[in-house]
Amino acid sequence: MVKTTLSVIKADIGSLAGHHVAPPQLLDVARQELAKAKREGLIEDFYVTRVGDDLELIMTHRKGEESEEIHTLAWETFKRAADVARGLGLYGAGQDLLSDAFSGNLRGMGPGYAEIEIEERPAEPVVVFMADKTEPGAFNLPVFRMFADPFNTAGLVIAPKLHRGFTFEVMDVHEGKVVELSTPEEMYDLLALIGSPERYVIRRVYTREEPRDVAAAVSTTRLNLIAGKYVGKDDPVAIVRAQSKFPALGEVLEPFAFPHLVAGWMRGSHNGPLMPVGEADARPSRFDGPPRVVALGFNVKDSKLIGPSDLFADVAFERARRLANEIADYMRRHGPFMPHRLGPGEMEYTTLPQVLEKLKDRFREA
Numbered sequence: 001m002v003k004t005t006l007s008v009i010k011a012d013i014g015s016l017a018g019h020h021v022a023p024p025q026l027l028d029v030a031r032q033e034l035a036k037a038k039r040e041g042l043i044e045d046f047y048v049t050r051v052g053d054d055l056e057l058i059m060t061h062r063k064g065e066e067s068e069e070i071h072t073l074a075w076e077t078f079k080r081a082a083d084v085a086r087g088l089g090l091y092g093a094g095q096d097l098l099s100d101a102f103s104g105n106l107r108g109m110g111p112g113y114a115e116i117e118i119e120e121r122p123a124e125p126v127v128v129f130m131a132d133k134t135e136p137g138a139f140n141l142p143v144f145r146m147f148a149d150p151f152n153t154a155g156l157v158i159a160p161k162l163h164r165g166f167t168f169e170v171m172d173v174h175e176g177k178v179v180e181l182s183t184p185e186e187m188y189d190l191l192a193l194i195g196s197p198e199r200y201v202i203r204r205v206y207t208r209e210e211p212r213d214v215a216a217a218v219s220t221t222r223l224n225l226i227a228g229k230y231v232g233k234d235d236p237v238a239i240v241r242a243q244s245k246f247p248a249l250g251e252v253l254e255p256f257a258f259p260h261l262v263a264g265w266m267r268g269s270h271n272g273p274l275m276p277v278g279e280a281d282a283r284p285s286r287f288d289g290p291p292r293v294v295a296l297g298f299n300v301k302d303s304k305l306i307g308p309s310d311l312f313a314d315v316a317f318e319r320a321r322r323l324a325n326e327i328a329d330y331m332r333r334h335g336p337f338m339p340h341r342l343g344p345g346e347m348e349y350t351t352l353p354q355v356l357e358k359l360k361d362r363f364r365e366a
């Protein structure tokens with residue numbers, strides 16, 4: 001049977017009025033490039049959108065994961081869009097493309113991506129999550145809840161196909177290693193790791209029921225230490241399969257009704273609530289945030305994308321948004337204090353070394 005690959009590839013290649021929103025001109029370029037690739041038979045289908053300042057390419061094809069052709073297509077598309085961004089004088093043009101438009105932090109080592117290669121079920125529902133002003137570890141809590149928390153996912157308790165649980169592949173971003181843990185048996189070990197989302201990040205989830213099948217993938221492409229500095233604060237994307245032997249659509253979305261605190265707000269150096277929004281509201285502006293997440297639901301059929309449905313546009317997520325705004329007010333009142341500001345090792349910007357250097361002769365024994 002022919003397999004289908006779903007590739008979600010994203011990059012911040014420039015935005016309007018600050019780190020705010022990728023304008024329609026960039027989406028137009030991306031649509032033109034991907035329409036050409038579809039005509040030429042390189043990809044089967046595509047959907048282009050933006051979440052905040054991140055340009056998102058959602059593509060189906062038959063080239064498998066980590067395909068050079070597909071990644072080249074994405075890179076060339078981003079490069080063309082970056083040229084347009086430069087022409088328009090957009091902020092951070094080419095930010096994620098190792099270009100000359102370096103905006104003052106070590107981020108910008110390359111685009112992020114999540115991919116799954118699947119044998120399509122007769123009905124193949126998938127959810128594509130895309131977030132801005134945060135990092136891949138932001139998905140730890142919701143993905144854990146989808147696949148391991150019986151208070152979130154009723155199916156773990158009452159659906160025979162889910163009852164054995166799932167296997168999580170977790171990446172230690174400091175060591176560049178991965179480990180697999182299966183729930184429910186190893187739930188506490190798993191939580192001991194992923195409760196530190198800046199270091200341990202869920203990268204993939206698999207069924208335990210045979211045949212082992214991929215259930216979810218999170219972009220962790222830039223998660224590594226370069227020259228002793230963590231450069232993984234990359235706005236992430238994730239793909240989650242739904243229904244049948246996977247959690248139901250509503251079980252996949254339910255964790256986002258709680259706007260949990262994530263790292264990456266303002267200058268990549270603050271914690272804030274992750275606000276679930278529809279595509280139209282993925283335009284973070286308050287203190288460059290608060291962090292946003294969009295969820296698009298598709299069905300994949302014969303490698304074509306049916307949909308999407310803009311899942312967080314549902315009025316049922318309004319309370320989560322209101323709560324996120326209240327949490328944002330509360331967190332903002334801490335100003336430069338932790339835990340609103342991130343700890344010293346995690347900030348993308350810091351003046352601490354300069355301040356310590358300046359004051360070194362003035363420090364005396366206490």
Ligand code: 13P
Nearest residue numbers: 019103104105266267268
């Ligand atoms: P600049 O220092 O380039 O103004 O960027 C600040 C910022 O918002 C990036 O995180």
Ligand code: 13P
Nearest residue numbers: 012019133266267268288
């Ligand atoms: P992005 O990572 O979305 O470019 O945001 C940079 C930032 O820190 C804005 O405050």
Ligand code: MG
Nearest residue numbers: 012019053092
């Ligand atoms: Mg940006």
Ligand code: MG
Nearest residue numbers: 053132133235
């Ligand atoms: Mg961004």
